[in-house]
Amino acid sequence: MxxxxxxxxxxxxxxxxxxxxKLADNEFYFFTTYVVLQGLIMAVAWNILGGFTGYVNFGSxxxxxxGVYTTVALNKAFGLPLPVLLLAAGVICGLLGLAAGYLTLxxxxxxxxxxxxxxxxxxxxxxxxxKFVGGAAGTYVLQPKGxxxxxxxxxxxxxxxxxxxxAATAISRYLSSSRIGQGLAAIRDDEVAAECMGVPTLxxxxxxxxxxxxxxxxxxxxxxxxxTFVDPVSAFALVIAVNAIAMPMIGGTAVWYGPVIGxxxxxxxxxxxxxxxxxxxxxxxxxxxxxxxxxxxxxxIVGLIQDYKxxxxxxxx
Amino acid sequence: xxxxxxxxxxxAGYGSVRVLHGVSLTVNDGETVVMLGSNGxxxxxxxxxxxxxxxPSAGEITAEINGESINLIxxxxxxxxxxxxxxxxxxRRLFPALTVEENLTLGAYRPEARAKIDxxxxxxxxxxxxxxxxxxxxxxxxxxxxxxxxxxxxxLMSDPKILLVDEPSVGLAPILVSQMIAKIKxxxxxxxxxxxxxxxxxxxxxxxxxxxxxxxxxQIEFEGEDTAALxxxxxxxxxxxxx
Numbered sequence: 001m002x003x004x005x006x007x008x009x010x011x012x013x014x015x016x017x018x019x020x021x022k023l024a025d026n027e028f029y030f031f032t033t034y035v036v037l038q039g040l041i042m043a044v045a046w047n048i049l050g051g052f053t054g055y056v057n058f059g060s061x062x063x064x065x066x067g068v069y070t071t072v073a074l075n076k077a078f079g080l081p082l083p084v085l086l087l088a089a090g091v092i093c094g095l096l097g098l099a100a101g102y103l104t105l106x107x108x109x110x111x112x113x114x115x116x117x118x119x120x121x122x123x124x125x126x127x128x129x130x131k132f133v134g135g136a137a138g139t140y141v142l143q144p145k146g147x148x149x150x151x152x153x154x155x156x157x158x159x160x161x162x163x164x165x166x167a168a169t170a171i172s173r174y175l176s177s178s179r180i181g182q183g184l185a186a187i188r189d190d191e192v193a194a195e196c197m198g199v200p201t202l203x204x205x206x207x208x209x210x211x212x213x214x215x216x217x218x219x220x221x222x223x224x225x226x227x228t229f230v231d232p233v234s235a236f237a238l239v240i241a242v243n244a245i246a247m248p249m250i251g252g253t254a255v256w257y258g259p260v261i262g263x264x265x266x267x268x269x270x271x272x273x274x275x276x277x278x279x280x281x282x283x284x285x286x287x288x289x290x291x292x293x294x295x296x297x298x299x300x301i302v303g304l305i306q307d308y309k310x311x312x313x314x315x316x317x
Numbered sequence: 318x319x320x321x322x323x324x325x326x327x328x329a330g331y332g333s334v335r336v337l338h339g340v341s342l343t344v345n346d347g348e349t350v351v352m353l354g355s356n357g358x359x360x361x362x363x364x365x366x367x368x369x370x371x372x373p374s375a376g377e378i379t380a381e382i383n384g385e386s387i388n389l390i391x392x393x394x395x396x397x398x399x400x401x402x403x404x405x406x407x408x409r410r411l412f413p414a415l416t417v418e419e420n421l422t423l424g425a426y427r428p429e430a431r432a433k434i435d436x437x438x439x440x441x442x443x444x445x446x447x448x449x450x451x452x453x454x455x456x457x458x459x460x461x462x463x464x465x466x467x468x469x470x471x472x473l474m475s476d477p478k479i480l481l482v483d484e485p486s487v488g489l490a491p492i493l494v495s496q497m498i499a500k501i502k503x504x505x506x507x508x509x510x511x512x513x514x515x516x517x518x519x520x521x522x523x524x525x526x527x528x529x530x531x532x533x534x535x536q537i538e539f540e541g542e543d544t545a546a547l548x549x550x551x552x553x554x555x556x557x558x559x560x
Contacts, residue, residue: 179426179431182419182422182423182426183423183426185412185414185415185419186412186415186423188414189412189413189414189415190410190411190412190413192370192406192410193406193410193411193412194412194423195370195394195395196368196370196394196398196404196406196410197398197423197424197426197471197475198394198395198397198398198399198426198427198475199395199423199426200393200395
């Protein structure tokens with residue numbers, strides 16, 4: 001039986017991740033990889049709508065924050081276990097994606113981007129005025145007791161994030177290779193033509209906003225336990241939305257592995273810079289890299305490699 | 318087991334601009350009917366009404382598919398394609414960043430066509446051998462004539478019974494226009510299609526048409542029962558033949 005290379009890599013990554021939690025004892029590694037993985041899920045989610053379908057979402061932080069505040073609210077009200085919170089965040093943000101998609105998808109191009117930005121601002125205003133979850137002042141969240149089979153809670157969160165990142169990537173890979181992905185690519189290329197061919201454009205766009213929303217919500221759900229203090233400024237942070245766009249752009253938006261490459265690269269650079277230089281440098285790094293890639297390599301790293309291969313092939317042939 | 322289209326008193330437009338003012342026409346089973354008229358007279362709008370891309374404000378559009386009469390008004394483009402009505406849009410409208418093969422696969426999006434995808438792909442490659450040679454090439458990087466082949470082939474991938482062709486001659490060299498027109502006739506005969514074609518190029522269109530309509534300012538000005546009637550029409554003489 002032939003084992004799929006993708007699933008084999010998944011298995012290796014998960015085993016390596018688990019071994020890492022047993023071998024490494026400096027908690028710093030888990031904190032830093034958690035942030036990179038969180039960015040990866042956001043990037044993969046953004047790319048489902050932005051890369052495959054061609055609709056640019058500037059409001060990613062809004063979906064992320066709704067995931068964050070779902071956890072805060074449900075944890076405070078009922079003290080639900082983490083898996084339930086993840087599920088709830090996924091469902092709520094999926095529905096939010098569906099609703100936002102239904103209301104905004106008749107807008108094209110820059111107008112759609114503005115609408116998504118406005119959605120995030122509306123959500124932030126709501127949270128700012130919602131006393132139960134701390135309002136603008138923020139709130140403390142206690143980590144649950146016990147850490148399953150791990151030595152401490154951060155290891156558990158790291159492993160959880162790794163599993164979620166792998167799952168998000170698998171979903172995105174499935175979407176891109178399936179019939180849904182073909183339809184999304186048709187919408188990205190020429191929406192009217194797609195409609196002429198009988199591609200159910202509205203349904204496919206709603207599938208992609210729903211998947212995007214759900215994944216972003218799930219990425220945000222464990223965040224309160226990671227930082228233990230949540231306020232709207234950190235949950236709706238500009239860097240979250242900017243990274244979600246920058247990572248796929250740098251990696252390459254046309255294929256499922258583009259955002260993965262971009263997230264690992266940009267995330268690693270940002271985390272290194274945070275430790276060695278200053279955390280204020282993050283946005284500057286994103287900005288500079290984004291400008292460089294948009295001007296020099298608009299198709300991202302994946303595009304650069306493809307072009308290089310093509311050139312090599314042309315020279316040999 | 319007929320496949321036909323009946324358009325009755327259709328009015329349509331974009332916003333406050335009215336384009337069609339009570340257009341009626343029929344395409345009978347197995348016919349090739351041509352809609353003649355210069356730019357801006359409503360040919361494309363009528364085709365868009367039939368495919369559900371534009372909703373008429375008044376009038377009826379019905380299709381007969383395998384003898385069953387179906388009201389097309391209010392149906393989505395997706396549902397209309399599912400019935401077996403395919404469209405070659407004006408200006409080709411390919412997916413430029415996708416390969417020829419991917420473009421063709423997207424033509425077969427409807428479930429019924431999906432089952433026959435290999436068979437139909439083989440058929441269009443036999444009809445347009447050029448496309449088989451270039452199956453991995455990006456559609457946007459091909460010449461105008463080749464792109465038109467992809468557009469026609471893509472429509473055929475949906476395994477249609479009725480084919481709507483919107484201005485196949487746009488942007489093509491004269492020799493390619495006549496090749497494309499001949500190809501449409503050939504496909505029509507092999508696949509037993511019912512064809513409605515919008516065209517400006519009278520001399521080319523008349524080669525394959527059974528009959529035709531002249532559409533001026535959103536109204537049918539003349540209905541030619543056969544090609545001779547069209548050729549002898551004063552308007553045609555004036556506009557196209559220069560006599």
